[in-house]
Amino acid sequence: MNSFSPRDEQDASAVIAEAAAKGTPLTLMGNGTKAAMGRPNQTEASVSSVGLSGVTLYEPAEMVIGARSGTPLSEIVATLAEKNQQLPFEPMDYRPLLGTKGEPTIGAVAAMNISGPRRIMAGAARDSLIGVRFINGRGEAVKSGGRVMKNVTGLDLVKLQAGAWGTLGFLTEVTFKVLPKPERVSTLLIRGLDDVTAIEALSAALGSPFDVTGAAHLPAPDRLGARTLVRLEGFSVSVDYRLNELRRLLKGFGTADIFEGRGADALWQSVRDATVLQERGSDRAVWRVSTAPTKGPDLVARVATTIDAQWFYDWGGGLVWISTPLIGDLGATVIRDATKALGGHATLVSAPDSERSRIDVFEPQTDAVTMLTRGIKASFDPAGILNPGRMYAGL
């Protein structure tokens, strides 16, 4: 297999233009830490962003950072931390779940729209992504958006690139809006709630004026071990005030203990990275399901009465992580019957290659949306050479 690591935009453009002329399908990648996600695609050649590295713009006072797409996420995080800032959307680290090593890139965070618990408050990666440069399937260098956060000039191709998994272009540079790091982070922890009650508590917290930035429920085999988490961030005085108010608001649900420091940070990291559910080496499939928060427990009930499932909730109940045994269709039918009935969508995040080529990784679309999806794909990549089949068969 040929692998290319272009050093700059022109270089990338030339590689892709040549592949387009020859009709050579390309796998687009960063460091490959998430190569085991999406539908497996087999191509003769790959193009990696690792040769495109480095922060190109950082203006802390304007809360904006731009970087070449192959820049390690860790470098972005460290650069921001020097000025006490952070990526608002708390991107998940997939390595523990997938059992991979290497450096995730900022380009992949954009291309896969990777977010974490703070998504409920601060938006997803797509909400903070304000500019992209990419090479389309013709080999043309195209830009959309820019470096300012308020910009409605022309069609928003930035949003299309976020979450397109490289099927609409090879990202060469990405620009994100950033936020200050909070002075203090604190978590209220309630024990022993069942799923329905826990989600009610989280809804009450999220429907309060107290700016909750994390809302998760971690069930346990023994209900007494279940933990419900509500996170607050900000200036210390303000966090104190809101902790008190929330405790009062939630007192009908049980005693809320305040949980802070390293242990609390580690717990939120395990929520973000879904390692609460399982770590590598497990022989189970992992699904990520988005639905309306109060429908989360119903969705789980439908699944768990049919198959041997384990689960936890983030986003106040609206994000359900489910693991299922590697048998049959890994629960695809029962999970997607539930999303169809309740509204939402399910992504098969982790399963062996053979399973991910057999089972729809992304939620199947309606005919009308499929038509639009195919049209858009062709408008960026008429020869179908960019990550073919990574999201949907034949796309």
Next chain:
Amino acid sequence: MSIAFPKPDEAVLSRRSEILAGLGRLVAPEALIVSEDERRAFETDGLTAYRQLPLAVVLPSTTEEVSAVLRFCRDHGVKVVPRGAGTSLSGGAIPQEDAIVLGVAKMNRVLEVDFKNRIARVQSGITNLGISQAVAHEGFFYAPDPSSQLACTIAGNIAMNSGGAHCLKYGVTTNNLLGVTLVLLDGTVVQLGGDYLDSGGYDLLGLITGSEGQLGVVTEATVRILRAAEGARPALLGFERVEDAGACVAAIIAAGIIPVALEYMDRPAIQICEAFAHAGYPLDVDAMLIIEVEGSDAEIDDMLRRIVAIAEPFRPKTVKVSQSEAESAAIWKGRKSAFGATGRVADYICMDGTIPTGQLPYVLRRIDEIAKSYGLGVANVFHAGDGNLHPLVMFNTNKPGEMEKAEAAGEDILKLCVEVGGCLTGEHGVGIEKRDLMTYQFNPMDLEQQMRVRGVFDPGWLLNPAKVFPLEGRFAA
């Protein structure tokens, strides 16, 4: 009057009665407006210098009617200009003589409110403020708040990706929209998203938002609603120099504070607003900031104290911290009347570029020079947190040639915004107003990629076709 419209299609004009008859079979009689008098009400929008009388106006009541009308127009090659309340400042809803206007204003009901899941599902003709009013009894609101929120519809907000004064904290329309019912030109009804976060597949919802009525017509929307903060209060800071105000904004953000609103006014804007609103603004400063924070009383006090302390090294000449609702209202009254007050002293055009905030002193100096070079005055109001600048270029309609000068000055200002790393429009949209400037921000490859995507939805350029893309060099996809 320098913006050109495409030449009307004579064949369509000559078939007018046949087209009206066809439309008449699709919608209720009262939904079809054909008389010249009644059509006049739709000949322009917020960009009133430009007017075009449409073939007809259709105001459907259901998604099915919208679908039937669009399919008919596609089949008969009739152009369609979608319209919400017609408040666009960029001419996004201005008709064409050979087009029908398809207005959603009659579809204005709230369909569902779900406080536990924090969403509201509405028909797209509801006003922006109408959503907030429908959820206010539980202390909730819909966050994007364009200054036309009393009149503008959520359909128009989605088409323009509208912002407002509070987007530094809450984001713009695209960050608060979860789902839409979209009618495509061929009449197909598509559901995008729903009452949950982040749809699978391509982000079509994100693509539709800000597409200025060129990809389809939105008839229903699901939006996020938020619980309002316990309270909000502003502080007003006046500075002798523009640079000091700019540096103060940077220092506030560097301290980790994200105010819910951070508004800047320059000397002419202060003078004009104070004369009109008697808000107690300082008349001896070159720059003024209104900085609002939210929370409980104690939290607000704490935060405003921090802000005043941060401002200290920049030697503010005026420091006024609101202690009551009445004082807050007075501080906001001047800013909120900026457009109306300016309209009292002159005709004006309101520009809408965004700049990197660090460029503010340079950009304001250059704007002043540009206006002077045309012999015109300019007042600047500015969302200082996000870089969205609204220069009001003042002129006198009764003086021949002055409006053209104002348009030329406006063009120079927007080009300046692009030169310093910003963009042509932060929240008003391209419309016809900035259409011919698109080549300053985008190169041919950028624009062709946008037009190819547009072509997936409307290959024949029937949906709002006079807008957004320069008339020259259009791509048939």
